[in-house]
Amino acid sequence: MSKIALITGATAGIGEACARLFAQQNYDLIITGRRTERLDALAQDLVKEFGIQVNTLTMDVRNKEEVEKLETLSDDWKKVDVLINNAGLSQGMDPINAGNTTDWEVMIDTNIKGLLYVTKVVSNWMIKHKSGHIVNLGSIAGKETYLNGNVYCATKHAVDSLNKAMRIDLLPHKIKVTGVHPGAVDTEFSEVRFHGDQQRARKVYEGYEPLHALDIAETIWFAVSRPFHVNLNDMIVMPTAQASTSHHLKELS
Ligand code: NDP
Ligand code: 8X3
Numbered sequence: 001m002s003k004i005a006l007i008t009g010a011t012a013g014i015g016e017a018c019a020r021l022f023a024q025q026n027y028d029l030i031i032t033g034r035r036t037e038r039l040d041a042l043a044q045d046l047v048k049e050f051g052i053q054v055n056t057l058t059m060d061v062r063n064k065e066e067v068e069k070l071e072t073l074s075d076d077w078k079k080v081d082v083l084i085n086n087a088g089l090s091q092g093m094d095p096i097n098a099g100n101t102t103d104w105e106v107m108i109d110t111n112i113k114g115l116l117y118v119t120k121v122v123s124n125w126m127i128k129h130k131s132g133h134i135v136n137l138g139s140i141a142g143k144e145t146y147l148n149g150n151v152y153c154a155t156k157h158a159v160d161s162l163n164k165a166m167r168i169d170l171l172p173h174k175i176k177v178t179g180v181h182p183g184a185v186d187t188e189f190s191e192v193r194f195h196g197d198q199q200r201a202r203k204v205y206e207g208y209e210p211l212h213a214l215d216i217a218e219t220i221w222f223a224v225s226r227p228f229h230v231n232l233n234d235m236i237v238m239p240t241a242q243a244s245t246s247h248h249l250k251e252l253s
Helices: 013-024 036-050 064-072 101-129 150-173 189-193 198-204 213-224
Strands: 004-007 028-033 054-058 082-085 132-137 175-182 234-237 242-244
Touching: 004 013, 013 028, 013 036, 013 082, 013 213, 028 036, 036 054, 064 101, 082 101, 101 132, 101 150, 101 175, 132 150, 132 213, 150 175, 175 213, 189 198, 213 234
Parallel strands: 004 028, 004 082, 028 054, 082 132, 132 175, 175 234
Antiparallel strands: none
16 A cells, blocks of 8 residues: 545545645545545546545544544554644634624534544554654634634634644654644635625635645645654745735735
8 A cells, every 4th residue: 555644624625635636646545524425526536547545434523423433444544644634614704792603613613623533543543553644724813813703713723732732742653743824725615604605705815816725735745745854843824915814915916
């Protein structure tokens, strides 16, 4: 078997771009997400185009029992070299007093608890095999807080903290941990945030060139392809036209 990467949230956006790029680099893949049809279509594409092996697992990272189904993979597939903890989302954008508590729970359960459930399973495999690299998708929202971003920002601050914690806890096992913190990336992210309102979602990326999913996949690949003695702890990646979560230079593009 070639090297193996496990990518959560591979049915769209950054996760899908990572799957394509790692396949191109001859990695075998475990791809996960809730939308089975998309997982199957992506797997078929990658096998056909790159001749790699792909294992798909439909799972909701919020559901501990579903995540634990990872343990049913064969021992060969558990030799995961790279875990990309990418599954995540924002839902809603309201002031704290008007926030939808279901949206809050979805974000907390997905972005924090889901990432933890997956990490617990896969880090134990990595410990057993005495190597591995975990890449956590944080966000510029985990470095800054912006108007009405409250709970999403809090979940990504938690990811930032867990990223540091994992690096300490997993140091004795020689497992690398990298945090990747993008600014605006043009994916399905805003459509999900605004509950399917495509017009509102499009506006987020209007008037400047945002990042594309491939930009983040390439950043992750750069981190993963460094020699063993080099670890990129933390990578903040912004569109050139975005200085902070609230400052965009619309004339640049
Ligand atoms: P997309 O909406 O395009 O993709 C999100 C992926 O996460 C999908 O594959 C989705 O799969 C998966 N996902 C969401 N919830 C769950 C769940 N409960 N269980 C399993 N999978 C889930 O967004 P992006 O590609 O932009 O987002 C990827 C990551 O990058 C997220 O963590 C996001 O917070 C982060 N990020 C995004 C930025 C942006 O501007 N786009 C900027 C900074 C960080 P499915 O629906 O099939 O389950
Ligand atoms: C996504 C980027 O600025 O919309 O994490 O929070 S932002």
